[in-house]
Amino acid sequence: MAVASDAATALRPLDPAYVLKEAGAVAAIVFALSISLVGFKTEDVPGGITVVTRFGAVAIVTVIAFFGRLGLILLREGRPFPVLVTALPFALALFALLLWDQLFAPEIGLRRFLPFGDIIVNWLLAIFAAILAGRAAWTFRHEPREQSAEEREKKMDRVVAAPVQRAARLVGPLLLGFAIILPFLPIADRRLLDIGILVMTYIMLGWGLNVVVGLAGLLDLGYVAFYAVGAYSYALLATHFDLGFWICLPFAGIMAAFAGILLGFPVLRLRGDYLAIVTLGFGEMVRIILLNWYDFTNGPDGISGIPRPSFFGLPFVRNPPEGTETFHSFFGLSYSPIDRIIFLYYVILLLALATNAFTLRLRKLPVSRAWEALREDETACRSLGINPRNTKLTAFAIGAMFGGFGGSFFATRQGFISPESFTFIESAIILAIVVLGGMGSQIGVVFAAILLIGLPEFFRELQQFRMLAFGATMVTIMIWRPRGLLAHREPTIHLSDEKTPTGHN
């Protein structure tokens, strides 16, 4: 008890006026933010539009902001008790109501007690209250301690990133093994395999972009352009010259690599953000050209009827033309549409693994050392005799090549491509995967892709919230770990006469 009273006397006295002022200010700002876009909704009526009001939601949001901020202030000042006794029952009540609503259908009529009309927003509020209560409970046990951003960063490195990186040697093969047997597991249905294919496409693109962004430090916001070049190369070659997927794949890669060099030449002198914005412009230019060059690309209508890949010449179709062998008849199986999905799954797994192996080997080559040196200091590199032009161009070309491979896989999987699929948002997603995972970290890309692509795909029902959550996740992760989730890197070389290797920790 003595300890508790000591702690209580050590607390600063609260100034109610100040506390109310701070919480009130936050509430006022939330009110100003929400009054326009939340308070009024534009609706179509015959002959124009009109507005309907939603002032109830504004009031609720403002009140929540006020009390939420009040709770945070109390936690900051070391007074968790009132927060706990308010937030916990509130969260529990809300969860109970929501579960009731989910389980016993809405006709019981409890829905009108929920603060918001939309169920998802209510869930978010409940989770927020639960987090607040959790933090209050945590503050009970632990002294609130100010941590600088750097301290937190180091702690996270030590607690999370380093063990994961060390475990990567184990986790990597485990994940790989899981990926290999996934199609034969009982849980594997068509939907799961589709998500797996999608996630692995992004993993592959992430590894490809990692060469440009992570290793060479060239910020590329137009990566989707190479993806598009690869997809259109395959689609056009296949539909015009009747070539197969495996023959076109290298061509698509080469075309994309050329596009990379083409882009690389003019932007060699640019640095950092300028480079980012020029690559973004390049990506948009490619999309606009694809959209408007109707004779060549079929414009906004896109290219359809792109041939599916075949298993060493054996197609995956139910009723083949007379006299041709198909996959199921050759192996004496009954036809199943999922065969083709499984095959696609293994194709992208193979492509992704090849990308990984290639980039990992690449890191041991002089050119990769030159990329990393160039990333750290271009001027110093130049004086050491590294040719920045060729070095950057190789990075662009190799990164673009993997983008091209990914693109032609995309084309063969979809069977239909149009410029719609190659918007800026794709570039942003791939870049986000690389940066959120921790630049240069191979396993980080995998985690980030699962987090950003796989999870949202599972929550398809929340379709309209998907991109909102995506943007919010990007911001949150960057604020929480500005160097990426798994950015920590163990030094690869130690001084041989290091005295106490066991001394720290």
Added chain:
Amino acid sequence: MGYFLQQLINGLTLGMIYGLIAIGYTMVYGIIGMINFAHGEIFMISAFISIITFLVLGLLGMGWVPLALVLILVTTMLLTAVYGWALERVAYRPLRGSPRLAALITAIGMSIFLQNYVQLLQGARIKPLQPVISGGFRFLSESDFSVNLSYLQIFIIVLTICLMLGFTALINRTALGRAQRACEQDLGMAALVGIDVDRTISLTFVMGAALASVAGLMFLLNYGVIDFYIGFLAGIKAFTAAVLGGIGSLPGAMLGGLLIGLIEAFWSAYFTVEYKDVAVFSIMILVLIFRPTGLLGKPDIEKV
């Protein structure tokens, strides 16, 4: 000749809108050296706030256009400025001193977030608005063509010039402007001599958002339709304008905006409409290659 003059007028009007957005990019880049990628979304949000205010005033029976316009302008500037402030406070301030890439990713994330936020709250359909200011002058009438200078275009041009004069005075004459210029030269040094750096940066975002909100209102009046996606392209073009004029330079942003507007108008008129964006991006790339500091920018010397 008449056709040329008409495109000149259209291009200048468009350029004024780009210039007002570009100032927000250039100020932020000048002070904290980041591309505020979400600035285009702030512009888009302001267009939505404008249309909502229009409709609300219409429902309230406000019929006199000049007063309505003033009210809308003030409301939109205030409410959008709050968005600009909140954006900086929530997403960018925690990242000060982090790697530049982190700030850029956060900005892109914020941009995606705000786009979908507006789409969720207001719906994905385009929002049309009847012309508010109609009529204009006709001159240089030829047989089948006459140059048309609408009252709306006069309104846009006059308002932009007034705003620019006021804004220049704010930057050059007031304590806030002095603090801002000091922060632009050296953040650490400015903090040492007693400038509240956080506050100055916040106010920079507020000013940028307020100017972008005027652009949003003008865009709404000029085109008559908006949707949640207008911020992306307008934002990129405005950033191009800022780069073209020399990033960090305020007159440069306006000049760049005007040039981009003119290029777009003339390209659409004399070549193909479809490739006007390609023309804008190509010019940006050319400028960056041959004059990386832009037209009015200061050379950026990098030390090892």
